[in-house]
Amino acid sequence: MFIKEYFGGIFKAIKSLLTGMKLTGYYFTHLNKIVTEEYPDNRATLKMPERFRGEVIMPHDENNEHTCTGCQACELACPNGTIKIITKQEVQADGKKKKRIDAFVYHLDMCTMCNLCIDACPSDAIIMGQNFEHSQYERKYMKKVLNKPGSRLKDGVE
Amino acid sequence: MLFEPDHYNEEGEFVVNMGPQHPSTHGVLRLKVWLDGETIKKVEPHLGYIHRSIEKMTESLSYRQFIYVTSRMDYLSAHINNQVCALVVEKALQVEVPARAQAIRVILAELTRISSHLLWFASIGLDLGGVTPFFYAFREREAINSLMDENCGARLTQNFMVPGGIMKDVLPNFQQRVKEVLKQFKDNYHEYDEILTGNVIFQNRLKGVGILTKEDAIAFGCTGPTARASGLNCDIRKLYPYDGYEKLQFDEITSTGGDCWARYEVRMAEMKQSVKIIEQLIDNIPEGEIVGNTKKVIKLPKGEFYQRVETARGELGVYIVSDGGTTPYRCKYRSPNFANLSAIPHIARGHKIGDLISIMATIDLIIPDIDR
Known part of the structure; x- marks a missing residue:
């Protein structure tokens, strides 16, 4: 047994x-x-989904114009203090002074890609970009200014 | 340990630290183990290596912001953690969640549960000496993660819930993609049984090891699959239904064994139940709004609010004290892993040190959820 x-x-x-x-x-x-993806080799063909949260970017059109009014809704919505908006007073064509953004400072190293700033933006000035390769040698490169030099607010956006 | 002259104490016991960096702890958990030869005399968990004071941080975050940080507690059921925060705000404000948002929430939560259990299946094989099952489980998990990536924007820490509903509507091909993922999962489920469940070596490592009785499970506050394997009916989805779980047909899986094998079987069967839940919902997602009527700046009425959900590991509760302002006055999370961890010193006593790995693997601890 x-x-x-x-x-x-x-x-x-x-x-x-x-x-x-x-x-x-x-x-x-x-x-x-076999289902494995060979990531660094397929870089040329790799396409991230449209909603993928890689980094915050500010789209500019062909006239170097953005739609950020400097309302600071994203700055208030951010849980980590990632966004700092520095504003300035700009004299308009009709002689009136108006608030415009000077620098949209984005600290990539503090961002958790939670999408709350994009949700809060009333004029769709910022969106999430698909780039996810963010590694840098020094921390100072993680601080970015999103509005391009010489850019201005698109007409008709308040 | 630091101040002891050698590794033996007065009673001749060998004191060894398992962790904080140990391959089988899945995180920075330190278990101080007193050994007599190979037999465990006493286990003492030391916590705090990944404490980020999430509860204190919550006191300075608004009711829209505090959701994202809970993804970092139990990172494998991030969706369900987000859901409990959204639910507690909705409960306090008495906001009605649209039916479409509820259905999508439940589908995503159940997909999260499947993906979490798949990772557990992968890692239990890894802990007990088999590397191959890991890749089979990760193939299906990758499909779920890709689905999350397309719809929610992130693979693990989605932050897709907002108070009152969900952040964005799902993509038009959502139903088709979920069906593809489920079909892949169901077609490949038999491979898990072939490669790991049927393996005699694996079964012998689990059967009769680490028995947690029903009374002990209640006494230690264990929840989730760990307690259900001991015969305790503790599924929050059945007991205190939320987000429309009361309309769905599914079984609460319980077992009476209480040992590691019972916990293994319960989790394997729970994956099938999650598939059953998603299949009921996926063809009848109602049309309509995705966010209920909430204000931009949320202020909770003065008072105390508690809400619980069933994560992949057990009952997660959130307790909020509000003083009527825009941020919580006090926030407390009742995390399932902390309670489940407290059972380990009791059930590991008298076992061999190799069995401690089996016990930890089947209790399925997530260390950031213990420390928060």
């Missing part, structure tokens, strides 16, 4: 191992079923 149990256990163990090995062998011989 003991011998039967002993050898039965061994055969059961070998059978279970072979079942697992059969599955491994199946994938070893079916190379078209």
Whole structure:
């Protein structure tokens, strides 16, 4: 009885191992079923989804115009203090002074990509970009100014 | 440890630190283990290596902002953590969540549960000496993560819930993509049984090891699959339904074994139940709004609010004391892993040190959720 149990256990163990090995062998011989992506090599063809949260960017049109009014809604919505908006008073064509952004400072190193600033923006001035390769050698490169030099507010956006 | 002259104490016990950096702890948990030969005399968990004071941080964040930080507690069920925060604000404001938002929330939460259990399946194989199952589980998990990536914008820390609903409407191909993911999961489920469940070596490492009785599970406050494997009915989705779980047909998986094997079986069966829940919802997502009627600046009425949900690891509760302002006066999270961890010293006593790995693997600890 003991011998039967002993050898039965061994055969059961070998059978279970072979079942697992059969599955491994199946994938070893079916190379078209491999699912791994070779990331650094497929960089040219890699396309992130449209909603992917890589970094905050401010889109500019062909006239170097953005739609950020400097209302600071994103600055208030940000939980980490990632965004700092520096504003200035600009004299308009009709002689009136109006508030415009001087620098939209974005600290990438503090950002958690929570999307709350994008949600809060009333004029869709900032969106999430797809770039995710952010590594830099020094911390100072993580501080970015999003509005391009010489850019101005698009007409008709208040 | 630092001040002891050698590793043996007065009773001749060998004191060893497992962690804070140990491959089988999945994080920075330090277990101080007193050993007599190979037998465990006593286990003492030391916490605090990844404490980020999330509860204190919450006191300075508004009710829209405090949701994102909970993704960093139990990072494998980030969606469900976000959901409990959204739910507590909705409960306090008495906001009605649109049916469409509820359905999408439940689908995403159940996908999160499947993906979390898949990672657990992958890592239990890894802990007990088998590397191959890891890749089979990660293949399906990758499909779920890609789906999250497309719809929510992030793979792990989604932050897709807002008070009153969800942040964005899902993509038009959402239903088709979920069906593809589920089909892939169901087609490949038998491979998990072939490669790991049926393996005799694996079964012998789990059967009869680390028995947690029903009484102990209640006494230690264990919840989730850990307690359900001991025969305790503690599924919050059944007991205190939220977000429309009361309309859905699914079974609460319980087992009476209480050992590691029972915990393994409960989790494997729970994945199938999650598939069942998603299949009921995916063809009947109602049309309509995705966010309920909430103000831009949320102020909670004065008082105390508590809400609980069932994460992949058990009951997560959030307790908020509000003084009527825009930020919580006090916030407390009742995390499932902290309670489940407290059972380890009790059930590991008398076992061999190798069994401690099995016990930790089947209790499925997430260390950032313990420390918060």
